[in-house]
Amino acid sequence: MRLCVDADLCIGVGQCELLEPEIFRVDDDTGTSTVISAPILPNQRAEALVDQCPSGAIQIDPDVNPTPATPPDTD
16 A cells, blocks of 8 residues: 655654654654655555554555445445
8 A cells, every 4th residue: 555644744753764664754854754765565564554653644545545436235
């Protein structure tokens, strides 16, 4: 899954950099997380990273990972 960072929500705790240092870096000047490489992770790791971001700034990119359509009820 592809991840993105909402800079407006990021509070610079650095949990993302701690967990995935090859993908995220907290910028010393802005105090927010930035993506430094392709932010694509297996589903389980991506969901865990999203859950562990204290500000909710890390999100699964809905443009790349669209939510599958739910089939209508036929009952």
